[in-house]
Structures are given as C-alpha cells and as structure tokens.
Amino acid sequence: MTSPALAARAALTLPYTHVESMFIDGNWVAADGAGRNQVTDPATGQVWGSVPDGSDTDVDNAAGAARRAFDTGPWPRLAPEERAKYLLRIADEVERRADALALTNTRENGSPIAESRGAAANAAGIFRYFATLAGYLGREDVRPFPSGVGESVVRRDPVGVCALIAPWNFPINLMVIKLAPALLAGCTVVMKPASPTPLSLRLIVDSVAAAGVPAGVVNMVTGSGRLGDAMVRHPLVDKVAFTGSTPVGRKIASAAGALLRPVTLELGGKSSAIVLPDADLDAMGGVLVRSCMRNTGQTCYISTRILAPASRYGEVVDMATTTIAAGRQGDPLDPATVFGPAATPAQFKTVMEYVASGHAEGARATTGGRAAVLGGGLENGCFVEPTVFADVEPAMKISREEIFGPVLSILKYDGIEEAIALANNTGFGLGGLVFGADPTAALAVADRIDSGSVGINFFASNHSAPFGGRHDSGLGTEYGIEGLNAYLSYKSIHRRASARGV
Structure with missing residues (x-):
C-alpha cells in the first residue's frame, strides 16, 4: 500500500517538473549547458524534478x-x-x-x-x-542653488x-x-x-x-x-x-x-527577543512560532534567541516549551502541519551539528533536541524535532551563530542594560523583538537594539518600510x-x- 505522503504527491499535477529550458529574450529556450540539477522533496527524499545546470x-x-x-x-x-x-x-x-x-x-x-x-x-x-x-x-524635482545663481x-x-x-x-x-x-x-x-x-x-x-x-x-x-x-x-x-x-x-x-x-x-541574522518583566506571556505564545520559528526556523530575521528576565525565566521557558511542543510536525503538504523538514540534506546536517553542540556545551533541551523519526512515507525526510534549549549561556555556539533551523535558545538576564547588551553581542543586525505591556518602555528598548528591524509584541514585513541588515547582516x-x-x-x-x- 502506498504511504499517505507518497500518495499525496502522486496525486499532484504540477506545471513544471523536469524541464529543459531557461527564459531568455522573451522565450523558453533550450539551455546551452548539458548538466542537470535535480530537485528533491526534503520531506520524502524523492527526486521529483530537474532543471538545466546553466553554462x-x-x-x-x-x-x-x-x-x-x-x-x-x-x-x-x-x-x-x-x-x-x-x-x-x-x-x-x-x-x-x-x-x-x-x-x-x-x-x-x-x-x-x-x-x-x-x-x-x-x-x-x-x-x-x-x-x-x-x-x-x-x-519633477528641481532644486535651487543655495546661492541663487541657478x-x-x-x-x-x-x-x-x-x-x-x-x-x-x-x-x-x-x-x-x-x-x-x-x-x-x-x-x-x-x-x-x-x-x-x-x-x-x-x-x-x-x-x-x-x-x-x-x-x-x-x-x-x-x-x-x-x-x-x-x-x-x-x-x-x-x-x-x-x-x-x-x-x-x-x-x-x-x-x-x-x-x-x-x-x-x-x-544572515541571529536576532533576539527581549522579554520585559511586564510581558504578557500568553500573548507572546500566540505569536511565538511566527516571530521566532517561522518556516521551521528557516527565516533570516526571526528571533531565535529569547532573553528572559531572571524573575520570570522559568515561566518563559515553560511557555516556549509548551508552545513549540504543541506545534505539529509532519508532511508539509498537510495544512495542519506547523513544522516541516529542513530544506536540504546539507541544512539538516548543519542543524543537527548545532543541536549536538548545544547538548555538548551544557544547554538543556526542554523539548526536541534530536532528529525526528516520522512514518507514512516521511522516513527519508530531513526532519529535526523543533527544539527549545534552556540554560543557554552567551558564549555557547547555539547562542552566537545562525542555525537556520527549528532551534530556540533561552538566555537569562538581570536588568534591562544586560538584556540590551546581550541582544547586541552578535555580529549580526537584522531583526529583533521586544515583548512588553508598556508601549513606551518597549519602544525605548527597541530603539537601543542595533538592528535594521525590530518588532514590538509581533514581527512582520511591511512592504512600504525599509528592510535591511546592519553589520554582518x-x-x-x-x-x-x-x-x-x-x-x-x-x-x-x-x-x-x-x-x-x-
């Protein structure tokens, strides 16, 4: 019997699978390059398409x-x-x-x-x-000379x-x-x-x-x-x-x-979400996946480091753990799926190396922390269990480097000055978040994050506002x-x- 995932794919009729052409000068034309690049479904490991490897x-x-x-x-x-x-x-x-x-x-x-x-x-x-x-x-843009001569x-x-x-x-x-x-x-x-x-x-x-x-x-x-x-x-x-x-x-x-x-x-990015002491954690839980683990963590601007005040650290860890553990992982063609696979075998390997590093350096996985084993035709997929690491220290590799996978790190801070310093201690500067009930205080913290974009209690791209990175971003x-x-x-x-x- 065909597995559910493979049956779902067999039922698809897509306009492009194996193609021979490139689009040049208004037409699809045969490629000069004789090589081929395969297209692989990362959920099943199936090769389902190919394109020319151009010259x-x-x-x-x-x-x-x-x-x-x-x-x-x-x-x-x-x-x-x-x-x-x-x-x-x-x-x-x-x-x-x-x-x-x-x-x-x-x-x-x-x-x-x-x-x-x-x-x-x-x-x-x-x-x-x-x-x-x-x-x-x-x-029309006409600008007078300050001297008035023209x-x-x-x-x-x-x-x-x-x-x-x-x-x-x-x-x-x-x-x-x-x-x-x-x-x-x-x-x-x-x-x-x-x-x-x-x-x-x-x-x-x-x-x-x-x-x-x-x-x-x-x-x-x-x-x-x-x-x-x-x-x-x-x-x-x-x-x-x-x-x-x-x-x-x-x-x-x-x-x-x-x-x-x-x-x-x-x-790239390695953005931080600063949780202020007055933050509404229920509301934060409602946007956590979208803001911190969107697209199975494969989003440049998401805040994969959560900076929690010492006074509420346990609450934040519990909220993040419960929220991420509740997200369904499975076939990305299923509308109920929240977390899919890593996009490529190479990215799967990279993410698993970071997960192993987190364990080795003493971080505590409160959920996930290993490769996912799925059935139904997904056995050969590139799945990593959505992972939350607590007890993360700033010097740990998972805290400093971009992982680009479903891995959150939760750090502890004492005082807002330390939180801002932690948020700014990477070489990147792409995104960031501030969660807090007082909009004035949250904006003041956002202003001090050295990043191209910062969200307050949520994050989204605005087509009419500039989006860009600072430093290594x-x-x-x-x-x-x-x-x-x-x-x-x-x-x-x-x-x-x-x-x-x-």
Whole structure:
C-alpha cells in the first residue's frame, strides 16, 4: 500500500517538473549547458524534478538580452505610470497561479503549505505596492542653488541591467522584492533562483510573460552557485542584488567592490527577543512560532534567541516549551502541519551539528533536541524535532551563530542594560523583538537594539518600510521607497533659472 505522503504527491499535477529550458529574450529556450540539477522533496527524499545546470554561454545570452532591452528597447523609455500598469497585470497573473506556486514551493523546500499558500498573495502585494510609487519617479524635482545663481533638475534614471539572486527559504518573495522595484525603475534583469528551488520561479516568469512585458526585460537562468558568480562578474551587468548567507555575501561584495558595481545584500541574522518583566506571556505564545520559528526556523530575521528576565525565566521557558511542543510536525503538504523538514540534506546536517553542540556545551533541551523519526512515507525526510534549549549561556555556539533551523535558545538576564547588551553581542543586525505591556518602555528598548528591524509584541514585513541588515547582516535595503532607490542612478542637470522650459 502506498504511504499517505507518497500518495499525496502522486496525486499532484504540477506545471513544471523536469524541464529543459531557461527564459531568455522573451522565450523558453533550450539551455546551452548539458548538466542537470535535480530537485528533491526534503520531506520524502524523492527526486521529483530537474532543471538545466546553466553554462557561461547561458549567462552571456541572458545578460545580452537584458542589455539590448535596456539600451534599445522600450522598457526604460516608458513613463513610470506605464510600467506600473504592467506591474499590476503581473500581480493579477501571479494570483491566478497561486495554487501551483504554493504546491511547487512546498515540494521544493518543504515549507508547510500553510506558509506557502500565502506566497502568491504576498508577491502580488509587492508588485502592487511598488506600482503606487510611479508618481515618485515621474515627479519633477528641481532644486535651487543655495546661492541663487541657478537650479538643478534631478533625474532618477534606472541603474541598468540587474543580476538578481534569491535563496531557497522563500524563493518567490525574496526574488519578487528585487524584481518589482527593478521593473518599476525601468531596469532589465537576469534572475537566478537557488539550486534547490528552481521551479517555482518559473511561475513568476510565466506571469511576467502573460502580462505582456517586452522581450528581454526579464530573463531567468538556472544552475549552481558558479552561475551566480558569473552573473555577479558579468561585464554587461550594472547592479547585483542577493539574498543568502553571509559568507557568500562577502564574496559577492568583494567582487562587486572590485568592479565598482552597486550591490544590495540581505544576509544572515541571529536576532533576539527581549522579554520585559511586564510581558504578557500568553500573548507572546500566540505569536511565538511566527516571530521566532517561522518556516521551521528557516527565516533570516526571526528571533531565535529569547532573553528572559531572571524573575520570570522559568515561566518563559515553560511557555516556549509548551508552545513549540504543541506545534505539529509532519508532511508539509498537510495544512495542519506547523513544522516541516529542513530544506536540504546539507541544512539538516548543519542543524543537527548545532543541536549536538548545544547538548555538548551544557544547554538543556526542554523539548526536541534530536532528529525526528516520522512514518507514512516521511522516513527519508530531513526532519529535526523543533527544539527549545534552556540554560543557554552567551558564549555557547547555539547562542552566537545562525542555525537556520527549528532551534530556540533561552538566555537569562538581570536588568534591562544586560538584556540590551546581550541582544547586541552578535555580529549580526537584522531583526529583533521586544515583548512588553508598556508601549513606551518597549519602544525605548527597541530603539537601543542595533538592528535594521525590530518588532514590538509581533514581527512582520511591511512592504512600504525599509528592510535591511546592519553589520554582518548585509548592505542596503529592500522594501519601501528606499528599496526602489536601490535601482536608480541619479543625474543632476544644472541650468540658469532663466533656462526653465528649455
């Protein structure tokens, strides 16, 4: 008899599984590279798809198409309001593909379907938000000289051809947050999804094509990290945007620096949730998974370190333990599943090494703390039991390094000054949380956390507010008007005031 998990997968009809093509110059074309990259379901260990492992020639072709579309095509020359209309059509097309996108995403990386079902709506929302900024691009900007001798017309020009590289944890939205502002700005792009998640992005490309975006404006190649390096260094590329690990981000920054090429990097994090003495722990429990272990802990900004006051340490440990232990782990295609697998065997190995480190250094696992053993067709999946470690000390490895898995560490503090110092004692600066009943006091603590984003009693991304990391968490920002500015190049045209209208 077929197991439930395998039967559920056999019943799926997905638009893309084993494919031979890349999207270049407005068409799906055969890849030049002869190699293949397999796509594996991390919940079952089954290989269910494959894509071309692209070559330098594929990158050349994609970059060349983007260059021609930028230099001689209509896209950069359209009024921003016209480009915004395309973005709105893309958003509609993405929503039409919501089911296929969610199911493909979940099969690629094991995100619980309850999570991936929101990907299309969120992606559409990003396109629609950036469409609202067309007026900003089209607005006349004339600035008088302070001396009064003339004035300057400030132009906001598209930066050019952009290489966009996304990670595997949120393969759709972490690409769309680059693609949408680049398109509104008038740029053309070459996209590369992460190797484990190359199929779901094809549905975004289909949406772009269905919306009528001119050929060459959006191109996509697939392949290993070697292909991403070729994109970063390609002579026809003007800007790079990357989301992924800090070590890879450093290499990209080095290459971009040598080329004097602008780069946006959204990298790793090791964020903290400071629990103030007056915090409502019941309310905190209601948002704990979303804020501290979202997507089975595979989210860059979540606060995987909980800093609890000594006076309430036991209460916080009990609340976190009960909440995490109650979250169902299982088949990510089951809508009731809260925790799925690690996205890849390599990530499973990494997380288990951190779990072993926690045990070895004296932390106490109050729930989890080992690999999960599941049945029903999930025996070969990459499952780690959702884990809470108590009695964690600041010097422990699990307290200092990004784990990117379902592992929470709970540290104790005496006094708010120590809490803030603990929150700021990592090399990262991406997210953070403050839980407290007094909004004024909570805001005062949030202001002192050295991080690009901090939530008070919850955490969420706001399409209209900048999101970016400090220190080892990256360079630049995405989202908001600041995210649009990252795809612009400025030109000042100086003239005598009498030349107005010339």
